[in-house]
Amino acid sequence: MATTNLKSKARRPLKVKLLNASGQVIEGLIPSGHLSTEDPGLAIANELGKHKHLDPTPIP
Numbered sequence: 001m002a003t004t005n006l007k008s009k010a011r012r013p014l015k016v017k018l019l020n021a022s023g024q025v026i027e028g029l030i031p032s033g034h035l036s037t038e039d040p041g042l043a044i045a046n047e048l049g050k051h052k053h054l055d056p057t058p059i060p
Contacts, residue, residue: 013029020026048054 013031015031016028018026018028048056
């Protein structure tokens with residue numbers, strides 16, 4: 001009986017194929033087993049804080 005190592009399978013990235021707005025195929029990888037623990041809004045604010053010369057503008 002063959003055994004498999006479940007931990008090594010759980011860490012493999014997930015390959016995805018999606019369509020963008022113009023209908024083109026986009027391929028990408030989603031790293032599995034590595035969920036971000038940081039708030040996305042806070043991560044954006046921290047990154048923008050490094051670039052003091054940029055002024056945010058509203059999208060019309």
